[in-house]
Amino acid sequence: MADNHWTTVGEDAWDExxxxxxxxxxxxxxxLHIKSEQPHDPIAVxxxxxPWRLMGAGNYAAVVAHPDFPEVVVKVYAPGRPGLEEEAEVYRRLGRHPAYSECLYYGDGYLMLRRLNGITLYDCIRKGIPISRQVIDDIDEALAYAVSKGLRPHDVHGKNVMMRDGRGVVVDVSDFLKPEPCGMWDDLKKAYDRFYLPPLRCVPVPGFVLNAVRKGYRLLKR
Ligand SMILES: Nc1ncnc2c1ncn2[C@@H]1O[C@H](COP(=O)(O)OP(=O)(O)O)[C@@H](O)[C@H]1O
Ligand SMILES: [Mg+2]
Structure with a gap:
């Protein structure tokens, strides 16, 4: 356990x-057995x-929670997936902000993060839970804050943002140090304003349709 692995923890550090x-x-x-099978698909768990519980899986990592430690989650990178130290650095630069988690500690292959209780916008659409414009505005504001800290928001899509008590939060900042620009969030916002019409908001959209949209979007952007 090396001291330099402590990140944004301050005076009121979590005692447990x-x-x-x-x-x-x-x-x-x-x-924990996880594997990255395709670089552009979520890792396999x-x-x-x-008693650990899977909170979600992205293209780099699986995120799990322990019932005795409800305030935090552990993000475990799949073997061979890079970027853990960069993610810790992004959290260090972000400091404390209501629309982001925090990195409390990181060790070999994992980050300990403050848990964000919410539902991803991807799951909202899958389950027909309406997303208000306030959520989108909160995320916009959070991304502008990241830019003010010298970061470049990247890969901001439906599984990387959440709704919590009707407000928007950003759950994944792992690529915010990447230099190249990313228009994903702007495209998502355009789709929200153009297609996410109030009468459709309660209609659940099956996961396979959303997956097809994701793959189609990737092809279009190539
Ligand atoms: N701090 C957190 N609190 C609660 N759930 C989280 C947290 N971080 C991630 N998750 C869940 O785990 C999923 C994968 O995490 P993410 O950081 O997006 O991984 P990756 O960098 O591999 O894409 C997210 O879509 C979300 O459902
Ligand atoms: Mg992600």
């Missing part, structure tokens, strides 16, 4: 970190040890 680190390193990491 030490037992939690032990749980992560002794119980979670040896038993084969086994999550009891």
């Amino acid at each position: 970190r030490y037992p939690f680190i032990a749980q992560i390193e002794r119980r979670l990491l040896p038993e 084969y086994r999550v040890p009891v």
Whole structure:
């Protein structure tokens, strides 16, 4: 456990970190089986040890929570997926902001993050839960804040943003140090204003349709 792995933690640091680190390193990491099969698809999760619960999986990592430590989640990078230290650095630059999580600690292959209780906008659309314009405006404001900290928002799509108590939060900042510009959020906003009409907002959209839209979008952008 090296000191330089502590990140944004301040005076009011979360006291239960030490037992939690032990749980992560002794119980979670040896038993968690995850694999990156295709670089542009979410990683495959084969086994999550009891009592950990899978919160979600992205293209780099699986995010899990432990019932005894409800305030935090652990983001475990799949073997061979780079970017963990960059993500910790992004959180260091962001500091505290209501629309972002925080990195409390990072170790070999994982980050300990403050848990954001919410539902991804992707899941809102899948389940027919309406997303208000306020959520979009909050995310816009959060991204402008990131820019003010010298970061470049990247890969901001439906699985990387959440709605919590009717407000928008950004759940994944892993690519915010990448230099190249990314128009994904602007495209998503345009789609929101053009196609996400109030009468349609309660209609659930099956996951396979959303996956086809994601793949179509990737092809279009190539
Ligand atoms: N701090 C968090 N609190 C709660 N759930 C989270 C948190 N971070 C990530 N998740 C969940 O895990 C999923 C994958 O995390 P993400 O950071 O997007 O991984 P990746 O960098 O691999 O794309 C997210 O879509 C979200 O559902
Ligand atoms: Mg993600």
